[in-house]
Amino acid sequence: MKKIDILKKLRSSGLRPTKQRVEIAKFLFEREKTFHFTVESLNKLLIKKLTSKIALATIYNTVHAFKIAGHLSEVEVRGKKTYFDTNISNHHHFYDSETAELIDIDANDIIIQKIPKAPNGKKIKNVEVFINLKN
Amino acid sequence: MKKIDILKKLRSSGLRPTKQRVEIAKFLFEREKTFHFTVESLNKLLIKKLTSKIALATIYNTVHAFKIAGHLSEVEVRGKKTYFDTNISNHHHFYDSETAELIDIDANDIIIQKIPKAPNGKKIKNVEVFINLKN
DNA sequence: AATCTAGTTTATAATTATTCTAAAGTGAAA
DNA sequence: TTTCACTTTAGAATAATTATAAACTAGATT
Known part of the structure; x- marks a missing residue:
């Protein structure tokens, strides 16, 4: 998924393509395989990848917004942390x-x-x- | 399930039948239908039913002990609270x-x-x- | 291009479910 | 009835998540 498509994806779901959202979307959606993560694991990976830190609250906000928009699914696993999945198909x-x-x-x-x-x-x-x- | 069976159930799984455990076990297992609950909902129901209050930590301890002993199953539902089920069959x-x-x-x-x-x-x-x- | 504004990010506080702690209490074995 | 390992308890601690409110910004309007 190219940058232009990332922007389209965000805009078409009513999400203003901010710096942070674009970075997170690139990280999540520019990959071949489906990706499972928790907010904590995503945060750690983003810290490694990016030069500037994204606030944890923003990651929560963004992941939640992506889920509402249908770009992520939340997985039914019991446990402390909530798992998300870039595979939104059934x-x-x-x-x-x-x-x-x-x-x-x-x-x-x-x-x-x-x-x-x-x-x-x-x-x-x-x-x-x-x-x-x-x- | 009668009181004598409650005591047997506790003892046979290495749980000393304390006042609190017996009360909780009676509440959970003396019923026909399976029962789904969270620690919070169980606590509220026990407050209504019993005259003396059981500490929340004890309810956590007891429910956990019953689960380890195989008398309760934990249900895989995503969400804040953990659900338990008195139906332990598959x-x-x-x-x-x-x-x-x-x-x-x-x-x-x-x-x-x-x-x-x-x-x-x-x-x-x-x-x-x-x-x-x-x- | 400068201004405006609703939407966004951020650091931090608050909340909530659960676990930990350590002191006081108790079943049951001897 | 004494003893002691196991329990209960109140309250503190922890951890994930959400709320708050001040600072920031994308993008529309001027």
Whole structure:
């Protein structure tokens, strides 16, 4: 994803392309593979990469704004920190609690044959499968 | 579940049946249906039910001890608070984010046809399906 | 280009869930 | 009934996240 596309992405979702947002967006979206992170891990990586520091609160704000805009998804993992994923397509996860690491599973690699009806007036928003790993 | 069984349950898992543990165990396990709760919600309910207050730290300790002993399971829901479930059999959940409510899904009500192999030297510990609901 | 302004960033304080601490209390073995 | 390892307790500490409010800035308006 090129700089011009980063700007487009931000503007089209109503986010003013500030210096900080552009830096974070470049870091997150200019990559081939999907990327899993927490705000803390992202902060550390940004400190290494950038010369000027971005305030932690800004990273929280930005990640949240990207999530609202649909550019990031939040992953259903229990634990202290919240995980985010640059893969916003419908998919599933392995979770290795030893290493606190997430691995994407393509939606096509899991087929659910039988599923219950949603209760009383509710609808199914999405189905997420979690495969917890051990050694 | 009767009082004598509560005592057995505690003793057999190496937990000294103190006044507080017995009260909490009675509250949690003397019921027909499975029960979902957070430490906060449990605390509020216990305050209503009991005459003497149990320290919040004790509720944390006890719930944790019950979980280690296998009498409770911790549910994988993203969010600030940790959810526990008196249903310790292998099963799945609906999650209604509007009401922050969990509903059990019997393991037999979901059949997974295809599942990927665990990565490099890892094994599958368990598979948990989450069905997120909307209105 | 200078001005303006709503939206943004920032440092720091506040909040919230949870864990830690260490002193006082207690089940149950001897 | 004495003893002691295990528990409970109140309150402090920790850690992730959110709120605050002052300073800053992208981009529209003049």
